Amino acid sequence: MADIALRLTALAKELLGAPFPVRVRAWDGSESGPPDTPVLVVRHRRALRRLLWRPGELGLARAWVAGEIDVDGDLYAALELLAGFLWERGPDTDTAAVHPLLDPRMRTAARGLLQLGGALPPPAPPAEEVRRRTGPLHTKRRDKEAISHHYDVGNDFYELVLGPSMVYSCAYWDDAGTLEDAQRDKLDLVCRKLALAQGDRLLDVGCGWGSMAIHAAREHGAQVTGVTLSREQATYARKRIAEEGLTDRIEIRVQDYRDVMDGPYDAISSIGMAEHVGEVRYREYADKLLTLLRPGGRLLNHQIARRPEQDESAYEVDEFIDRYVFPDGELAPLGRTVTTLEAAGFEVRDVEAIREHYARTLRVWVANLEADWPRAVRLTSPGRARVWRLYMAACALAFERNRIGVNQILAVKTPPNGVSGVPLRARAWHG
Known part of the structure; x- marks a missing residue:
């Protein structure tokens, strides 16, 4: 488990087909990624389990709200660098390119996340989350x-x-x-x-x-x-x-x-x-x-x-x-x-x-x-x-x-x- 940040950036590069755009600091204190960028701080391995069980934006959001990930540096700059990974889609972009965790390569990612995050049940959503509602909208x-x-x-x-x-x-x-x-x-x-x-x-x-x-x-x-x-x-x-x-x-x-x-x-x-x-x-x-x-x-x-x-x-x-x-x-x-x-x-x-x-x-x-x-x-x-x-x-x-x-x-x-x-x-x- 040594040098977890390096393993995380390597996993991200495999998914993105390009280097991860921000530096990563892991819970073991290791860092990896481009210098002179905001740092994505992964404070707890539980954040990886959230991504494993709910790939994409919601998994990341749960980790953020729970304090398991953070940004050291300019939040706006970090969001700008991560925008293509998180939100942007255009008429010629397919789902896999915009949300790489949904790509078939997720099978490889899942193995990596499982190894780093641990084989435990999905963490409970943070208390601030509204659970999925049922019934007619806007009553x-x-x-x-x-x-x-x-x-x-x-x-x-x-x-x-x-x-x-x-x-x-x-x-x-x-x-x-x-x-x-x-x-x-x-x-x-x-x-x-x-x-x-x-x-x-x-x-x-x-x-x-x-x-x-x-x-x-x-x-x-x-x-x-x-x-x-x-x-x-x-x-x-x-x-x-x-x-x-x-x-x-x-x-x-x-x-x-x-x-x-x-x-x-x-x-x-x-x-x-x-x-x-x-x-x-x-x-x-x-x-x-x-x-x-x-x-x-x-x-x-x-x-x-x-x-x-x-x-x-x-x-x-x-x-x-x-x-x-x-x-x-x-x-x-x-x-x-x-x-x-x-x-x-x-x-x-x-x-x-x-x-x-x-x-x-x-x-x-x-x-x-x-x-x-x-x-x-x-x-x-x-x-x-x-x-x-x-x-x-x-x-x-x-x-x-x-x-x-x-x-x-x-x-x-x-x-x-x-x-x-x-x-x-x-x-x-x-x-």
């Missing part, structure tokens, strides 16, 4: 459980990551120098796209910790109803609203958007919420929001989008994200979202892509997490903190490399007379 009960998994992990933890703005969606980096300024500018941009005026009724779907509701009421005089499935978010939002003296203008409900019955509203904001809706419910989502708007009312749908597949039937939900981050979350291509909104009866008036803004936002969140790492671990768990660090860093790179995007879609419930109320001058809300 009200199942959605509530999924939202609780992601958002009810402690408001103090989210304060540490998100900063004072407490906005968990893409900021808008126009002239802003800080995250707080950029988040304020994003909220104000949404309000201006919705043309909010004094006394307008706004429904904020997926209201989070109340930041949009507070901004719309305080800066634009709106009467706001915010709905969330997270009790922790609702408690936090109500406290902030009371401190701002806005309880007469804002109501926060723990309520599924499908149960909102007190329309019509002048405007609806849905910021970073539609990713939870799912393909099977998206038309229902669009239909419901349309019925809640008055004629001429506006919807601002701020949503992450994935790139379309050449064969959409081949699309698979990311296992790490599904098991550890957003259970049952689904991303749709932008075109499908626009088509569904139009099919429901909306007139789509503007689409603004802000992909690069999210990459920058995520990098700031990761920096916040890393800067106060011991406290982040205390507030949640070592595994949960590791989940957030990996998923936010990987998402930052995904936005930068155009694997995913984020868009603000302005849609109007245009009345029969065709008067949309949208200004003739394109994007007047930008000034």
